[in-house]
Amino acid sequence: MKIVVCVKHVPDIQSDRRIADGRTVRDGGDGTLNELDENALEAALALVEAAGEGEVVVVTVGPDDAVDAVRKGLQMGADAGVHVVDDAVAGSDALGTARVLAAAVARVGEVDLVVTGMAGLDGLTSLVPSALAALLDVPALPLAATLEVDAGVVRVTRNLDHATEVLEAPLPALVSVTDQTNEPRYPNFKGIMSARKKPVETLTLADLGLDAALVGTSGAWTEVLESAPRPAREDRVLINDTGDAGVRLAAFLVENQLA
Amino acid sequence: MSDILVLLDHTAAGALRAPVRELVTLARTLTDGAVHGAWAVDGAEPDDAALAELGALGVGTVHRLTSDGDLHVAAVLAEALASLVAATGVGTVLATSSFENKEAAAHLALATGAGVVTDADAVERVDGRLVVGKTVFAGTWTTRTAVRTPLAVVTLKANSVTATDAPAPAAPQVVEHATTASAGALRVRLVSRTERPATGRPDLGSANVVVVGGRGTEGDFTQVEELADVLGGAVGATRVATDEGWIGHDAQIGQTGVTVSPRLYIGAGVSGAVHHRGGMQASGTIVAVNSDPDAPIFEIADLGIVGDLRTVLPQAAAELRRLKG
Numbered sequence A: 001m002k003i004v005v006c007v008k009h010v011p012d013i014q015s016d017r018r019i020a021d022g023r024t025v026r027d028g029g030d031g032t033l034n035e036l037d038e039n040a041l042e043a044a045l046a047l048v049e050a051a052g053e054g055e056v057v058v059v060t061v062g063p064d065d066a067v068d069a070v071r072k073g074l075q076m077g078a079d080a081g082v083h084v085v086d087d088a089v090a091g092s093d094a095l096g097t098a099r100v101l102a103a104a105v106a107r108v109g110e111v112d113l114v115v116t117g118m119a120g121l122d123g124l125t126s127l128v129p130s131a132l133a134a135l136l137d138v139p140a141l142p143l144a145a146t147l148e149v150d151a152g153v154v155r156v157t158r159n160l161d162h163a164t165e166v167l168e169a170p171l172p173a174l175v176s177v178t179d180q181t182n183e184p185r186y187p188n189f190k191g192i193m194s195a196r197k198k199p200v201e202t203l204t205l206a207d208l209g210l211d212a213a214l215v216g217t218s219g220a221w222t223e224v225l226e227s228a229p230r231p232a233r234e235d236r237v238l239i240n241d242t243g244d245a246g247v248r249l250a251a252f253l254v255e256n257q258l259a
Numbered sequence B: 001m002s003d004i005l006v007l008l009d010h011t012a013a014g015a016l017r018a019p020v021r022e023l024v025t026l027a028r029t030l031t032d033g034a035v036h037g038a039w040a041v042d043g044a045e046p047d048d049a050a051l052a053e054l055g056a057l058g059v060g061t062v063h064r065l066t067s068d069g070d071l072h073v074a075a076v077l078a079e080a081l082a083s084l085v086a087a088t089g090v091g092t093v094l095a096t097s098s099f100e101n102k103e104a105a106a107h108l109a110l111a112t113g114a115g116v117v118t119d120a121d122a123v124e125r126v127d128g129r130l131v132v133g134k135t136v137f138a139g140t141w142t143t144r145t146a147v148r149t150p151l152a153v154v155t156l157k158a159n160s161v162t163a164t165d166a167p168a169p170a171a172p173q174v175v176e177h178a179t180t181a182s183a184g185a186l187r188v189r190l191v192s193r194t195e196r197p198a199t200g201r202p203d204l205g206s207a208n209v210v211v212v213g214g215r216g217t218e219g220d221f222t223q224v225e226e227l228a229d230v231l232g233g234a235v236g237a238t239r240v241a242t243d244e245g246w247i248g249h250d251a252q253i254g255q256t257g258v259t260v261s262p263r264l265y266i267g268a269g270v271s272g273a274v275h276h277r278g279g280m281q282a283s284g285t286i287v288a289v290n291s292d293p294d295a296p297i298f299e300i301a302d303l304g305i306v307g308d309l310r311t312v313l314p315q316a317a318a319e320l321r322r323l324k325g
């Protein structure tokens, strides 16, 4: 079984994240592998281990730094990496990103399963997995809380706002996983050492045969006009409970017409 | 201005979900044309009550959307919607920001060449283009995004718009729109779908008031539930509380759970970890009850109470009951 895991290099969720000129600032040096993609890697590695055969390829799209996300995947146990880096990709919207990923996955070739995290913890659009599946023309099974592959069929359970669903589709297919799916492994010393020798292919849009006009700012179907940090809340009140905090809370709610 | 299509989320029993009222209200401000509704027929039909409600909101036509595939599968729904977009010539599709709808939005956008923006909290028309407001980075930044394509697909977060009835209500026309799913879309098989039983409380995702319990409850949600009920609100939880099995996973609020933006959020025994904040930071008024004065949630709370939730919450509930008489 050949599995591609798509990973994203994002600003650390604990850091001061910023936007400039409509784009996420990625020069902070505090970039990291999107946490949810660790669940995707774990799911892929576990499937290959269970099958007793197969290969996991990590694919990312992003500036030079983004290769760190691929390296982390290799340290966890993936076999090879692909890093698409091209200035023309900057400013892509979710669909543009999906186009580049789709071309990269197609280039890996003969893929049985594509696994992604349920969302990037920066933009949080959750659009890329479904768009990627559509572009690859494979069935999408997003938000898998559990997944299993048996006899060429992938089956997932997913917890939605109002219902729990079980979905099934024949391979090749795409699955996105949540942080409930598994507990990602930590890279061990051996993994870290062997990752250094694993191949990482660096590709441009030209290598992928992708028209630069379809991606990046020029190809984006949406355009960020403005961005600003949300103003801090004003008039914040902090009180210590000296026995009447519940009464004061009730009064606050009534005063502000919230009760 | 071109017409607008609103996806009419409904319960398995055929009742409109509350955020649909917001979508239609918003749609009326974005067009001087007609507002169409798409009712995906999944067993539940648009009954008289739903149609009356939609008429009052200003929906002129309700399209009874059917498919030979299962409309709960995103690719199937997206194909049906794409066919309806072509038939009606609408320029905008609005849907509520559920994960299911976002999945369909991605497929629909690619199929129709539409720019898509999810988790919007405001939408306006500027020089003919749709401009969409949303927050990113766990609710710490606001952005305004323009859609550059003729067709726009936007999913709106609940509690972003105050729903109002139309000035001139009408009885919507019900029109059949039968579609055929492609072989590609039919590859996904919905083996089962189990609706979650109704709790009697409002839906977490669209409630006006949400009371959230975290690790500080130590597994006892009685006081959280009591306060939620006095306020007519929903009960939410942190991941720690759901992981411990104190409450169902569907109650989890945060980046990987439900996103809420109620008028009032009350967190009890919740530290305010960044993953949690991402799902609630856009709430109107934030109240935190926590015994640790250094808890990060106090940084974003309009009212912070340093105290034990086990005494503060019941006292507040009792006082609210007293005030209400």
Ligand SMILES: Cc1cc2nc3c(=O)[nH]c(=O)nc-3n(C[C@H](O)[C@H](O)[C@H](O)COP(=O)(O)OP(=O)(O)OC[C@H]3O[C@@H](n4cnc5c(N)ncnc54)[C@H](O)[C@@H]3O)c2cc1C
Pocket (backbone or CB within 6 Å): A035, A036, A179, B213, B214, B215, B216, B217, B237, B238, B239, B240, B241, B252, B253, B254, B255, B256, B257, B268, B269, B270, B271, B272, B273, B274, B275, B276, B279, B289, B290, B291, B292, B295, B307, B308, B309, B310
């Ligand atoms: C990839 C990833 C995704 C995640 N997604 C989410 C998510 O979507 N949602 C989410 O919530 N978390 C998520 N988390 C977990 C998150 O990081 C935190 O661990 C979690 O939110 C903490 O929950 P908590 O506030 O209940 O617990 P804690 O952080 O342990 O805080 C408990 C608080 O209760 C207070 N307390 C204790 N006793 C009392 C008392 N008697 N009265 C008043 N206060 C009391 C304590 O002072 C403390 O501040 C995610 C983590 C990861 C790694």
